[in-house]
Amino acid sequence: MATFGFSILKDRQIDYDNNDHRLFRFIEEQEPSIRLCIGCGGCTAGCTAAGFTGFNYRKLNYLLMRGETEHLQKGIQQCMLCGKCKLVCPRGVNTRNMIFALKRAFKTPLWEELQKKINV
Amino acid sequence: MTNIKKIAVLGGGVAGMETSIQLNRLGYQVDLIEIEDKLGGHVRNWYKLFPDHKPADEFLEKLISNLSATDVQIKTSIQINAFLRKEKKLCLFDQACEFGVYDAVVVATGFDLFEAYRKEEYGFGIYKNVITSAGLETMFLGKTIKTSGGNVPKRVGLVHCVGSRDEKCGNLHCSKVCCITAVKQAITLRQMLPNTEVFCFYMDMRMFGPSYEELYREAQEKWAVRFIRGRISEAAQNADETILIKTEDTLTGRQLKMNVDLLVLMVGMLPSKGTTVIGKKTGLDFGMNRFLKVKDEHYHANETNQEGIFVAGSASAPMNISDTISHARAAATAVDHYLKTTDHERFSEKNNIRNLEKALHEK
Numbered sequence: 126m127a128t129f130g131f132s133i134l135k136d137r138q139i140d141y142d143n144n145d146h147r148l149f150r151f152i153e154e155q156e157p158s159i160r161l162c163i164g165c166g167g168c169t170a171g172c173t174a175a176g177f178t179g180f181n182y183r184k185l186n187y188l189l190m191r192g193e194t195e196h197l198q199k200g201i202q203q204c205m206l207c208g209k210c211k212l213v214c215p216r217g218v219n220t221r222n223m224i225f226a227l228k229r230a231f232k233t234p235l236w237e238e239l240q241k242k243i244n245v
Numbered sequence: 246m247t248n249i250k251k252i253a254v255l256g257g258g259v260a261g262m263e264t265s266i267q268l269n270r271l272g273y274q275v276d277l278i279e280i281e282d283k284l285g286g287h288v289r290n291w292y293k294l295f296p297d298h299k300p301a302d303e304f305l306e307k308l309i310s311n312l313s314a315t316d317v318q319i320k321t322s323i324q325i326n327a328f329l330r331k332e333k334k335l336c337l338f339d340q341a342c343e344f345g346v347y348d349a350v351v352v353a354t355g356f357d358l359f360e361a362y363r364k365e366e367y368g369f370g371i372y373k374n375v376i377t378s379a380g381l382e383t384m385f386l387g388k389t390i391k392t393s394g395g396n397v398p399k400r401v402g403l404v405h406c407v408g409s410r411d412e413k414c415g416n417l418h419c420s421k422v423c424c425i426t427a428v429k430q431a432i433t434l435r436q437m438l439p440n441t442e443v444f445c446f447y448m449d450m451r452m453f454g455p456s457y458e459e460l461y462r463e464a465q466e467k468w469a470v471r472f473i474r475g476r477i478s479e480a481a482q483n484a485d486e487t488i489l490i491k492t493e494d495t496l497t498g499r500q501l502k503m504n505v506d507l508l509v510l511m512v513g514m515l516p517s518k519g520t521t522v523i524g525k526k527t528g529l530d531f532g533m534n535r536f537l538k539v540k541d542e543h544y545h546a547n548e549t550n551q552e553g554i555f556v557a558g559s560a561s562a563p564m565n566i567s568d569t570i571s572h573a574r575a576a577a578t579a580v581d582h583y584l585k586t587t588d589h590e591r592f593s594e595k596n597n598i599r600n601l602e603k604a605l606h607e608k
Contacts, residue, residue: 163410165448166493170478175493175500184498213366213478215411 144192145239148230152189155226161216162186168210168220178203182210182220189227195243201227249274250348250584253337255325255523258286259566260558260573261353262308267577268351269315273584276345277312278337279321280519284309286355292385294566295429296456304566328527335553349580352529352537352549353557353573354519359408359416359512367407367510372482374398375508377407378423381430390438390507393486398441398506401434402490403427404477405447409513418534420513420563424451427511428464435468444471444503446492454565475501480508514563527554537561547576555580 153159166183174180180203189197201224210220230236250273254265257279265277283289291301312319327338337344361369361377369375373393376384384390392398405427409420424447431443450472452458464470475492483489488508494501516524516536524531530538530550537556540548547555557576558569586594 163448164495165476166474166495167476167478169493169495170475170491170500172500181493181498183493183495213413213476215406215413215476217412 139191139193141191145194145242146192147235148194148197148239149189149192151230151233151235152223152226155229156219156222158216158218159186159190159223161218162190163216165215167213167215168218171209171213173207173209174203174205180204186218186220186223189223194239197227198231251276251346252349252351252580252584253278253335253345253347254351254353254557256286256353256355256519256558256560257281257284257319257321258353258355258558259288259308259569260355260560260576261286261351262312263570263573264351264353264557264576264580265317266308266311266315267574268580269317271577271581273581275315275317276347277317277319278323278325278344279319280324282322284312284319284321287358288566290379290382290386292382293429293433295425296454296460298429298433325523326526328523333553348584349553349555350527351555351557351576351580352520352523352527352560353576354523354560355517356514356520356559356563357517359414359420359515361407361510361512363414364407364411364510366479367404367477367508368480368482368488369510372480372488372508373486374482374488374506375480375510378403378426378430378509378511381434381509385430385433385437388437390434392506396506397438400442400503400505401444401507401509402477402488402503402505403431403443403445403509403511405445405511406476407510407512408515410448416513416515416534418513418563419451421451421453422563422565423511423513424449425454425457425460425565428452428457428461428470430509431470432460432464432468435470442471443468444473444505446473446475446477446490448474448476454567473501514559516560520560524560527551529554529556532562534562536563545579546572547579553583555583 168182169175185200204224208221252268252273252275254261254277257277265275268275285305288301288305294301323339325337329336335347335350408414427445434443452461473494475495477490477492479491481489487504487506489504491502524537532538537560539546539561549556555576557573
């Protein structure tokens with residue numbers, strides 16, 4: 126078959142209805158304060174990792190809340206767990222514990238299931 | 246003349262003055278009691294008012310001239326520090342002696358500004374070029390806006406939500422007026438210093454009043470005020486005394502650093518010391534935000550848990566001037582109704598409402 130160098134682009138929309146929201150619920154149960162985020166960016170403003178990597182706690186928190194799980198595992202690797210974000214947060218989100226909860230979630234069968242879905 | 250009812254209004258700011266005027270017009274004998282030696286409250290320190298840039302002193306003069314047309318007894322430099330009920334009457338005490346006996350009391354003791362040094366990461370009281378919104382008003386009044394080095398600032402940053410919506414300083418509430426104050430001050434800065442860049446760092450722009458959203462638009466359109474959505478996480482002083490600030494520019498998703506010559510903290514509203522003291526002495530309930538709690542947010546917004554004690558203005562919640570005036574007038578009608586009805590009438594009124602609610606519920 127002749128190829129013309131074209132391909133079908135992946136839809137970039139957040140497909141809220143078809144996204145899997147179980148990971149968010151799993152994390153939310155362990156750290157309910159993550160719902161309190163108002164997106165002020167205080168966490169990311171002072172973040173030591175964000176300055177040199179693409180790490181952005183606020184974005185990861187929102188991706189999680191929208192059921193966008195694809196980039197989470199790679200995303201949190203840059204976090205140094207210094208906890209400065211937690212000191213700043215005006216809503217009292219336990220940011221550090223969200224990272225820990227995610228790390229715990231990556232060891233569950235749920236995560237394996239989600240990975241398979243993503244890789245399909 | 247002895248049967249004319251006597252009312253004490255505590256606090257000589259906007260709310261207290263307006264309540265006194267209205268009560269006096271309704272035919273009551275009013276004592277307006279102020280802890281300071283002058284009437285006017287916070288408005289005395291402001292330059293212009295939002296959203297129409299009306300000079301604050303023009304507004305205050307109007308209020309004071311209306312007040313002087315009444316026979317309200319103005320008692321300044323009086324601190325009420327004790328309270329007693331004598332049957333249906335309310336007695337107020339100044340130091341140790343009885344100050345007066347009243348049929349009703351209106352608490353109009355207002356707010357205090359958040360003490361900006363408590364947000365240490367912004368460096369108020371540590372860095373010379375970090376000031377508060379109140380400090381900027383003082384500069385406006387003096388018509389000179391200068392940095393610590395005596396220069397005209399080339400760039401000014403305005404930080405929203407300082408001491409408001411912030412669990413870290415124990416204030417969950419929104420102070421309501423700081424957003425629009427920032428817009429107003431940004432415009433005034435651009436008017437006074439046309440070559441100065443002005444930046445507002447906000448989390449949400451809460452333009453709740455009439456013409457506020459339009460003023461926000463005017464700030465962008467006509468005055469080229471720059472708005473950046475992100476909470477400042479910290480400020481640091483450079484060797485030349487300029488201020489380095491850090492935020493996340495949340496709308497681009499990148500960290501942002503910027504040097505400003507002057508950093509202005511938009512300080513929020515807390516219940517004033519007087520509000521707290523009077524509230525405690527008279528046994529009033531406080532809300533979660535530590536302001537005085539009203540009986541019902543919708544229908545009894547001036548009544549308190551204590552019979553005969555009413556509240557007007559920002560002692561009950563953060564309020565702008567127009568809402569304060571409305572609240573003060575509503576307080577006057579609430580007091581009037583209270584004094585014109587007997588216990589029995591009020592009781593049956595309550596019963597009627599209860600029966601009505603019951604009937605609606607059963608429907």
